[in-house]
Amino acid sequence: MRWLVSLVIVAVLAIALAMAGRYDPGYVVLVYPPWRLEISFISFVLMIAALVAGGVLLLRLAALTLGLPRIVREQRARRAAKKRDENFVGGLRAFAEFRFQDAEQALGSWQGEEGDVRTGLARVLAARAAQEMRAPAQRERHVHEAIEHGAELAARLLEAEACLAAQDATGALAALQSAREIAPQHTALLRLELKARQLTGQWDEVERLLDALTRSNALEPAVALQLRRATYAENLKRRAEDDQALLEYWKKLPGEFKTDPVVAQAAAAAFMAREGADTALDVLEAALDKQWHEDLVALYGSVCGSSPTRQIEQAEKWLHGQPRDAQLLLTLARLCSAQQLWGKAQNYLEASLAIAPSTEAHVRMAELKASSGQATEACQHYQKALALCRQA
DSSP states (O other): OHHHHHHHHHHHHHHHHHHHHHHOOEEEEEEEEEEEEEEEHHHHHHHHHHHHHHHHHHOOOOOOTHHHHHHHHOOOOOHHHHHHHHHHHHHHHHHTOHHHHHHHHHHHOOSTTTTTTHHHHHHHHHHHHHHHHHHHHHHHHHHHHHHTTTHHHHHHHHHHHHHTTOOOHHHHHHHHHHHHOOOTTTTHHHHHHHHHHHHHHHHHHHHHHHHHHTTTTSOOOOHHHHHHHHHHHHHHHHHOHHHHHHHHHHHOOOOHHHHHHHHHHHHHHHHTTOOOOHHHHHHHHHHHHHHHHHHHHHHHOOOOSOHHHHHHHHHHHHHHHTOOOOHHHHHHHHHEEEHHHHHHHHHHHHHHHHHHHOOHHHHHHHHHHHHHOOOOHHHHHHHHHHHHHHHO
């Protein structure tokens, strides 16, 4: 469009000059003794215009000639930048296509211009490729170079991941400490720290991290639930040597977790270790009333509370709702045996074996038979218990 406008303007000027030359009688005399030149005014204007145009053209040509080295340098720089971009994209494609060896070679040697952030990112990806190739020496070299080129956060997170993959929680925490100085509330950092704290058994820190990640919705609800169960259970086990600490921690637990089977089992075991059998029974009864769980039933039978009769009565109440629960019948047999109620114990054992034979039930039945002088039947039950052990 611009060339068309320029053409129209030139055509209009040419026509105007032609018409002016036809009707304008003016002339110009140029005198330089001994020479004298007389030309029409229009010719003089055209000559001046030609001189100006020629001068401009010569100036442009001179500028182009003087700037030729700069133009060549810029062309070379553009070609080099294009080649660098192609190599970088090629490395990214290799990484995305799981061609880790090609990616490590391409991105590990890629070098951008001074201050190009892609250099650091390329080294981080090269380090990840080396990690996938199980090449720790190459990974460490790329991590070090990534830090030098300004990609410290990404490099430290990768270093922490690699340490965790090697079960090196101490190294992971050291890397995460450096990363925390750059991004204290980084979600990925908190997740990695959570894993490291679990490996080192720092369950109070795990609980703190869980709270932070839950507030930011950084964990799936099911995953968060499982982690909280494990964390509360481990913290209860750690406090089993201190009565006051155990009781205070138990009181602080959310109500819905006090009846969770995993947490309740850990709490009951901790209270039993501190001679708090009655408290352990309360914990187990509350949990079983909320949710039936065979492991809790089995543990209930091993608790020696202050009122064994009450335990038997409670278990028999549960039996009305769970009449074919082999573990509950075995628990009742155990409780009755502890009170020397041999007849009831034998009945419960027979009922448990009829529903689901187990090693413990056969062993207890063998002990009962042996104590009553029935050696042959005792041997049979011992043999059945041994056979079940071999099958397991």
